[in-house]
Amino acid sequence: MNNIELIEKINELKKEKNAVIVAHNYQNDEVQEVADVIGDSLALSRYCADNDKDVIVFCGVHFMAESAKILSPSKTVLLPEIDAGCPMADMVTADALKEEKKKHPGAVVVCYVNSSAEVKAESDICCTSSNAIEVVKSIPEKDILFVPDKNLGSYVAQKVPEKNIILWEGYCITHHRVNLDQIKEIRNIHPDALLLVHPECQKEIWEQADFVGSTKQIIDFARESGHSKFIIGTEMGIMYKLKKDNPDKSFYLLSQGLVCPNMKKTTLKSVYTALNEMKYEIKLDEDVRLNAKKALDRMLRIG
Template identity: 55%
Template structure:
């Protein structure tokens, strides 16, 4: 049944000239049918540069919005219409503008995990993989960073010469892991390498052997000669990691690290999305133009 559905999806995709993008946190079967699998930054580049006019974005709403902001002429579909991001919902434009008034010389840097409306009142977007580069490349010495406090703290540790004004947001998935669990895993598995996403709490980050974005964590494993790893990010990354590292052992913190919103997309959602062209992302053009500048600034400043 699952294979039949996959075949139907691939046929529909071909017939309609669509491209399927999937985040690393998506279900394994979704990653398997995707034309590209990656983190937020990589997928935003694919969405911007691809020749296809229909993008099926298997992720959460802010990701599909980013694709639409960058390519308004394309149809961007979000198969699971209610796949949101609690952290993105922790920031709103009015409060950002109020904070900006208090710090008139500051640049506003928003994590890509933000709504289109928040991007529209920001100067530049960033991802966990390029946040340090972007802030280093800004001339201003004062930065308002939102919505993720943990990523902002991590950036501040890397960029000592600038003042980072933090927003009190967080990822509910990365908040699940505790320092106690890390210490327990280290005791149970001597020599295990602890790989941590900077969205985790400071006490967890301090115990990491490697701190990095989803893509960076995957690259670290692929290039490492170590054999045991504790992966402290959403467990969907294990699908791609295990395919390339069959001789290595992987563990996740007790209780697992699952983003319920990333797991809302099933194969039948992708099929229905392509069949019925649902659910199309629409953004007010005034908001889109402002948000576009922040995303383009990310692409210009992020790789330097």
């Protein structure tokens, strides 16, 4: 089947199964084109919890589909590529977190949504890169164990200095490898462009930026800014929406290495197969789900 035939089939199957397709901002362009909703993991989870569809096809990585299932247990949540994982999420396990908690008995555990349902279940509150600062500020206690992203954790620590943030040794392999030479090189080529970067990049990188934010915040900033040229320091999938929203502005990817191989596994073909064969269905242990939901709900109440 060619892409046009695949899109037709996907739309037929969507109606037949009362399904919705949601896609993360880092997905392949062809997947974003066929999606009903595009966004960050927070917006997509909220959408999944609120709509009346029976089936959610989650085009993203495993932890995102899990979050959808945590919030929408009665729906069938499908992840088109079962081995689309997140290496950062795999850098913390529930057992390792339990051990670390013993070393910091009074600390509140803040868990970046890039984590498994089991790790969320061991945490007090979740955060995303959009709301991490607000989440940490909302906690009365001073000691905070922040897992798993040490780069986002350092960024929050700088913005909320009154807290004692204990970091975990985790990071995103895609964002962590951005380096200062790449900034120098691209700024030489585009000296008048603003540098917008994700807080999953290292401290020395976000310290150089004109704006630091999540995918949603970068998209909003570029749309509202009076500037017309931007260097983008996050995964390349975001370029689809940036260019679509702002046809008169120019966007340059900070590094050609800003590609998340797991996000790129999902294709039109896998979306079609997911709907046609109803796979791969996300299933969670009910105790884990309920405990993970407490941490997600506490985050969602913050707004």
